[in-house]
Amino acid sequence: MSEKNDGANRDATKRSARERLQEEREREKSREKRRRTLLVAAAVVGVLGLAAVVGLIAANAGKDDADKAGPVVAPSGATGKDALAIRTGKDGAKSTLTVWEDFRCPACKAFEDNYRATVHELEAKGLLNVDYHLVTLIDGNMGGSGSLKGANAAACAQDAGKFAEYHDVLFQNQPQETDDAYGKNAKLLELAGKVPGLDTPEFRACVEEGKHNSWVAKSFAAFSAGKFKGTPTVQLNGKDIFADQANPLTPQKLKEQVEAAAKGSGGATPKRSGKPSPSGSASASAASSAPGARGAAGH
Structure with missing residues (x-):
């Protein structure tokens, strides 16, 4: 149990x-x-x-x-629609050359080098005004900020009454397209030393602060909205005179058209020559709708 x-x-x-x-x-x-x-x-x-x-x-x-x-601050004396153009030349000129440019654009440099003397001559005679529109095409394609900062510095030079001189200095000293040297304010200030009276505390502050950056961005937006083919885009009295490769522009043709307009004959396009002038054959930096393609060299 x-x-x-x-x-x-x-x-x-x-x-x-x-x-x-x-x-x-x-x-x-x-x-x-x-x-x-x-x-x-x-x-x-x-x-x-x-x-x-x-x-x-x-x-x-x-x-x-x-x-x-920041707010859009146009440079002193800016003109045109939305004050997006910087004008050079004398009041009362019968002709206006409208130029869309990028300070990093090699084709823009070629245009300036080939036409600078003729443009200045016509301006000095009171026959021509030039409306410069500054854009940032190459920054978008190559990266960097040289187009933007160069344009801002040029607008700062306009504030100082030295735009034309500084504009020419920037193109004469333009770095290689892939070199974003103008993205450094120190380089832009160094080049300002080549323009008598430009390198002042006011100019330096304007450059360093990017005072006109938003204005430059608005100018480029206008360029994009205008569906232009590339830079430089050059128009005489509203007509594109630079893109016609069948009848390429030359400094002499530009001079003849401006002089004809001053005489009241309407500035008719001169007869086509059999051979294009070497000075009128610079390639343009093309604008493309494809992402990343803006600023590629075109013909």
Whole structure:
């Protein structure tokens, strides 16, 4: 009897131990489940919190960028629609040459080198005004900020009454297209030393602060909206006279058209010559709608 009871007690003890072990396992599973739930919940809260912080940072960064861009400040004496042109020449000229240029654009340099003397001669005679529109085509294609900073510095020179001289200096000293030398204010200030009376504290502050950056951006937006083919774009009295490769422009042809307009004969296009002048054959930096293609050399 005693042995049977002892056996029964041992079996009961074993079952009790197994049950306790099972119960402990179930409790452990429950604890693990609660722990995972808490971890997931905490992770979700963390992610949402991080997203909120990132969103706030991004929003503030965007606000900072907008603040950095600042208001559009046109340079002194800017003219034309939205005051986006800088005019050179004498009042009363019968003809206006409209030029869209980029200080990093090699084709713009070629145009300036070939036509500078003729343009200045016509300006000095009171026959021609030039409306310069500054754009940032090459920055978009090559990267960097030389187009923007060069244009801002030229606008600062306009404030000082020295635009024409500084404009010429920038093109005469233009770096290679891939060299963003004009992206460094120090280089722009160094070149200002070549223009007597330009390197002043006011000019330096204007350059360093990027006073006219937003104005330059607005000028480039106008260039893009105008769907021009590239830089330089050159128009005489509203007519594109530089892009016609079948009848290429030359300094002599430009002079004849301007003189004809001054005499009241309408500035008719001279007869086509059999051979294009070497001085009129500079390639243009082309504007393309394809991403990253803006500023590529075209013909």
